[in-house]
Amino acid sequence: MARALINVPQKAKRGEIIEIKTLMSHPMETGFRTGLDGQLVPRDIIEQFVCTYNGEVVFSAHLYPAITANPFLSFTTIAADSGTLVFSWTDNKGETQVQTASIQVE
């Protein structure tokens, strides 16, 4: 897979609700389109997204072909402790891409 853009505030106050935005570069090929050769283009989509905060799952999503190419996801979490947020995207072939972001909580 390719590059992901993640927007997490670098610093936050303890207990503050922060917004997280992610954009993954991916074609999200639906499997319903026909290619130039008249054959169906095989499905290639991200099915599962998971975000963990210091090892605990805070948010996950199951995506279907109706989600756009380069899937954008936005959600919130409570800034509990300084640490790492781990984001993972898994496609329908079982390939997973992981990216991390760190946050400092005061």
Place this chain on the structure above:
Amino acid sequence: MNTTRRQFSLLTAGASLALVTPARATPETMKESIQAFTGGKPIKEGRVKFDISLLVENGNSVPLSVLVDSPMTKDDHVTRIGIFNEKNPLPDVAIFTLTPRCGRAQIATRMRLNDTQFITAIAEMSDGTYFSAKSEVIVTMPACVEG
């Protein structure tokens, strides 16, 4: 049997038509996948604020957001949010799983729209109740046309 030229072209035309017309979701299949999501439990209206444009020019990328009225505590929070449609090839759009650590039951994403249709957002609460909101979106240029 000898196939005439006319018969042959009719046959191939039929075959290619069958290829480019994939199965489509209908209001019935949407109901089925909503039933699978709720397990057949009743769905009430309210508590869900579903934000999506009423008129979009390009169905390839339509931003949407859902905000559910919930305190998001351990005892009372939103566990899942499901988005469903009537006229895309598949009735499901996405299912989001939330936790009390989200702090707020708010999500945003972007979806494809194949036609003018109703989109439904359903929130599952930790006490097993369901709330929904729906919105009609008019699409002037649907997704999938260039496919």
